[in-house]
Amino acid sequence: MERNQAEELRALQDTLYFIGGKWRIPVINSLCNGNRRFREIERSIPGITTRMLSRELKEMELNKLVKRNVYDEMPVLVEYEPTEYCRTFGKIITEMINWGRKHRKFVLSAQ
Amino acid sequence: MERNQAEELRALQDTLYFIGGKWRIPVINSLCNGNRRFREIERSIPGITTRMLSRELKEMELNKLVKRNVYDEMPVLVEYEPTEYCRTFGKIITEMINWGRKHRKFVLSAQ
Numbered sequence: 001m002e003r004n005q006a007e008e009l010r011a012l013q014d015t016l017y018f019i020g021g022k023w024r025i026p027v028i029n030s031l032c033n034g035n036r037r038f039r040e041i042e043r044s045i046p047g048i049t050t051r052m053l054s055r056e057l058k059e060m061e062l063n064k065l066v067k068r069n070v071y072d073e074m075p076v077l078v079e080y081e082p083t084e085y086c087r088t089f090g091k092i093i094t095e096m097i098n099w100g101r102k103h104r105k106f107v108l109s110a111q
Numbered sequence: 112m113e114r115n116q117a118e119e120l121r122a123l124q125d126t127l128y129f130i131g132g133k134w135r136i137p138v139i140n141s142l143c144n145g146n147r148r149f150r151e152i153e154r155s156i157p158g159i160t161t162r163m164l165s166r167e168l169k170e171m172e173l174n175k176l177v178k179r180n181v182y183d184e185m186p187v188l189v190e191y192e193p194t195e196y197c198r199t200f201g202k203i204i205t206e207m208i209n210w211g212r213k214h215r216k217f218v219l220s221a222q
Binding site: 005008009010011012013014015016017018022025026029030033044045046088089091092093095096097098099100101102103104 | 116119120121122123124125126127128129133136137140141144155156157199200202203204206207208209210211212213214215
């Protein structure tokens with residue numbers, strides 16, 4: 001029992017660590033929704049600053065969550081593509097969206 | 112499509128905001144695993160400080176995630192009980208544990 005709890009907690013904390021701050025999950029969600037260009041992703045997440053998004057995408061590239069494709073056009077076109085790994089967050093994101101919806105209903109009904 | 116994405120993102124960000132920092136989810140998990148006394152919860156989460164746990168439990172009490180029961184014994188017994196609301200995080204936590212396990216396997220197999 002004790003050992004199992006410790007193993008569960010370790011897995012949970014690994015995930016929380018990987019999710020990091022408040023922007024990683026919204027950025028993953030935006031990419032999985034089909035947004036590819038920097039400005040598209042930025043516009044899809046109200047409140048994120050250019051600087052935060054830039055930092056997040058760089059870290060995500062290092063962590064193999066996103067692939068940065070540079071197309072030799074004029075002007076140069078840069079697209080961010082979610083990797084398969086990025087898409088493994090799908091279930092967590094779905095459950096978070098479900099929870100947020102129920103929470104909003106609950107709060108509104110309590111007013 | 113755009114409107115739906117905005118609604119999803121709002122639900123997602125509500126959840127992320129509610130989850131808050133790195134300790135909320137481990138504390139919820141510990142309570143749902145049956146830990147009730149302060150020291151029990153503290154011992155079940157390596158790395159958490161007494162101060163952080165104390166702050167977390169106070170905030171969780173304000174947010175109706177936990178009920179603080181004081182038993183008139185000698186010495187006074189205090190127990191923290193997860194509310195039904197607290198247990199609504201079950202699916203998110205399960206998915207996070209699953210993700211963390213897969214991630215660990217993936218990292219170990221890549222070495």
